[in-house]
Amino acid sequence: MNGKLMGDNRNLYIKLLLSTILCTVLTLLVSSTIYYVNYRTINLNEVYQSDLENLTQTSREVISMTESAQSLTFQMYRNGNISKLMFYENPDIYDTTAAMRELSNYLNSMPYIASIYVYNPKAPYVYIAASSGQNGLMTKEELVDQDILEILQHFQEYKPFVPIPRTYLKDASGSKRSNIYTYLCYDAIGNDNELNSAIIVNITTDWINKDIGKYRGTEASNSFILDNKGRTLSGDPLNPSVTLTPESAITQQIMSTKNAGYFIGTVGGMKSLISYTAPDSLEWRYIRFTPYEIITRKLNAIRTTTIYIGVSILVVGLFISWLLSRRLYIPIHRIVTKMKSLESDKRNSLFTLKQDMLRKLLQGHEPLTAKWMRDKRSELGISFDFGHDYRIILLRIDRFQPFLQKHLDDLHVYKYAIMNISSEIASQAFQVETVDMGDDRTVLLINAHNVPSDGDQSMLQTLLKQIQKAVNELLKISLSITYSPQSSLPQDLVPLYRKIVEASEHRLFLGAGCLIASQDHPYPETDDYLFTVEKEKRLVDALMAGKVAEAKKIYAVIIEETRPYPISVFQATLSRLTITLSGVLHTILKNNSLDIPSSLLVSRQALAKLETIEEIEAAFFESFDEIKKRLDEKRSMKQDDLIRKINDMIDLNCGNPNLCLNWIADILDMSPIYISRVYKQNTLNAIVDVINTMRMDRAKDLLKQSGLSVAEIAEKIGYTNSSYFYRMFKKNFGVTPTDFRKAELLEPGNQS
Known part of the structure; x- marks a missing residue:
């Protein structure tokens, strides 16, 4: 037994040390490979740059020689002696001698020129000036360089002054061919396009490259x-x-x-x-x-050296592993003993470990691999088969916050009871594992047991309703249940769990005790949702105006628009509305000098404890109603005083031509729109109409009881324009002021 244990310890130690050595060797080889590739690229670039510089220099030299040959040829064409060789069929001996002397001078002045030919197709000779080989007047048959005659016969195929690389024999007695560049300049003017003359300059390649x-x-x-x-x-x-x-x-x-x-x-x-x-x-x-x-000769040597070093390290590491494993098995033995002890403790707390492992799987903290399913399921006693058709069912306790306050100390007992009840009912048709996910959440993992693998949707819903009913009857707890679609892929476990958690938040709209299929609530991307700023502005305006009923409708519409989207959209919208409404309520209460009790304002912490839309709306609407009630009481008292002040000002200043709505507002230091609205809401009359009515009544009295002229009466009651007074009087009473006075005087009781 001890020998086997010692052998296991040595094997374990060898594995640990070999892993370290192999990592070192692989790191060395990989890094060296990367360096080798980079250095090779750099080396190739350096060689390329060197070649490119050399080849470019050769190109420059060829072009320079081309320009020199072109200049030299033009000089020859302009030389009178040489031109006689090109255009005269039989020049005399003196012209020929002078021309050949000129050719020799050109040849000697430029040492890189191997030879110069002057060709006249009508002449019997080719005139040659060369540093070696044939020189002088040569018949076309005597000419060793027969290739040039072939070039001249097909001169149309060559561009003037484009160097023609070729080899030629200098003389008939030699066998070695010389490398030259031939520059051809010819005259082929005429309709027949025949060659009239040509000058050929041959430059040795040794001067170029x-x-x-x-x-x-x-x-x-x-x-x-x-x-x-x-x-x-x-x-x-x-x-x-x-x-x-x-x-x-x-x-x-x-x-x-x-x-x-x-x-x-x-x-x-x-x-x-x-x-x-x-x-x-x-x-x-x-x-x-x-x-x-x-x-790459040097780089290959570096690569070979690196491989030898890596192999050497590996061999030395193997020897060290074998040597140390014989001496260091005692500490490993202690570690193994400790691990055995931990395994024993693990078996004693198997339920807790199983719960923790399943919780980590659902939350994505533990990878679900084939090896895990092979080892952990049997080790922890998990009966659930992740490779078979399965569903995830999420049970959530309704009204959890009140429940938590009441049963905080017994929460784990209630959760355990919920797990037992749901497991017992579900096990009638499925293989079941239960997981406590903390807070108000419990998860059922179910495999098809004695029902078809595709499941029966109506049967599943019936079974879940039985769980709701049993938990409600036995524990007095309401449950909302969300279930996932069926899957047989282990990698779907975490995504399915996240989807049912998100879908379970739809309880906000469906209410407590709901049954939710996560596949029935596909959500679009949150980017598709646009917050309705215009509705938010209307909501603020309605609250500021005291129109609580309208504000409630707008609030409900804004919240309802978030229903098709993920819960994060609803939460963001609710958070924004909470901040906006808090600001509006503060403004209303401050402007009206009202106290702000803490119970009147809705906080985000308070809203987080509410689970349904109805509860959230009730919290807001209660705040709306309470504020309206306080404002109505405050406004009722303030508005009565304001109307009384306005009536007194109209009565005292009826004859003041400046009397108008704006004048009254300035005196009271208030908004004209506000006092006009308040006055009309309480008296059902506009301030302007009241002013005109009072002035007209006083005008009637003055017309009846005084002898003042119509213009004086108009001025006395506040009209600076008598014509305007006439129109207003007739508009109100149907007659002019003069006709009204006459009618009053004609009445029997008014005659003196």
Whole structure:
């Protein structure tokens, strides 16, 4: 027994130490791989930049030579002696000698020129000035460089002063061909487009770039030139493996872009770095192949060294693991003994551990894996099968806050009783596990037991109603129940639980004791909801105006609009309305000098304890009604005093021409709109009408009892314009002031 335990301890220690060593080795290898890739990229870029600089310099030299050759040719065409060779069929000996002397001078002045040809198709000779090889007057048959005659016969295929890379024999006795650039300048003026004359300047390639135009087997790199059609203008004809064709993949890839760049390709069976320039003014591109092995030789050595180091660490680690495992099994034995003790304690509190584990699964704190289902279910005695068809049912205690205040000490007992009752009823048709989720929540996890796997919706609802009824009868507790759709996927457990928790909040609208199917309450995104600011403004205006009935209707509409959305939308809307209404109530009470008892204002803490819309509305509406009651009492007293003051001012200042609504408002230091509304609400008359009526009554009295003129009477009662007084009097009594006085005088009782 002890030997087996010691062996287990050693194995455990080996696993721990090997894990550490393997992590170290893998870290070293991964980091080295990353560095290797980065350094390789940097190295390739450095080689490419070096190649690009070299090739670009070659391009500049070729273009410079082209410009020199062009300038030299133009000088020759303007030279009188040389022009005789080009246009005279048989120039005399003196002209020929002078022209050849001029050609020699041009040849000697520019050492990079290998030879100069002057060609006249009508003349029997080709005039040659060369530093070596054939020199002087040569017939076309004697000319060793027969390739130039082929070029002249097809001169239309060549652009003037575009260098033609080629090789030629200097003399008939030699066999070595020299590499040159040929610059062709010709005269082909005329309708027949025939060649009239030509000057050919041959420049040796040694003055431009030793790599271009030839292959050196002892060198690592090879360089080439491509024209604008992808044709190779230089290369080694003896080494066809590194010769490009317009159809080759490398040529196609280079010609597909107008920029300089590089890529990795296979050239002559060898992996190489292919660098190339952008087209120059001659529309040539310069290309260089460098074997990839040479570039990455040092990096490969670093990679190999890193692998050796990693393997060495692994071997040493294996030896250390074996050595230390033989010596350090005692501490491991103590750990294992402690773990056995903990396992024993765990078995003694199996129910608590099972509850905690199921709670963590539902809340997403514990991953539900195949290994977990294989190990933990049997270890904790969980009968629920997460791989079989299942549902999640959430039971919530209604009116939880009052219940909690009354049964705080016995809450866990009541929750345990609810779990037992619901489990006993549900187990008639399902395999059941119950979980206490804290607060007012209890969860039932049910598997199909002796009913079809697709379940029976009506049977499930009947069973849940039985649970509600049994809990209500036995414990006097009302339950709201929310159930999820059926699923057989373990990964759906957490999302289903979250959905039924969210759907259970719909109890706000359905009331206590409701039965909710979470799939019947799909919620749109909260971004689709727009808070109705316009309704909020109308609500504030209605409260400020004392229109409580209207305010209640608007409040109910705003809350009802949140019903189709997640509970977070309702909570945010309720929070905003609470803040807004609190501000309005403070303003109303402050403006009217009313006391603000704490019971009159609705707080968010108080609302959080309410569970249904009816309870929340009742709290707000009670506050609305109480404020209206206080305002009505306050306004009734204030408005009676205000009306009395207004009537006294009208009576005392009837003859004041300034008497009007605004004048009264200024004297009272109040809003004209406010006093006009209050006056009309209480007297059913407008202030302006009362002023006009009082003035007209006094005018009648003065017309009857005084001898004042109509204009004097108008002024006495506050009218500065007698014509306006006439119109107002006639409007009110149907006759003019004069006719009224005459009618009064004609009455029998009024005659003197």
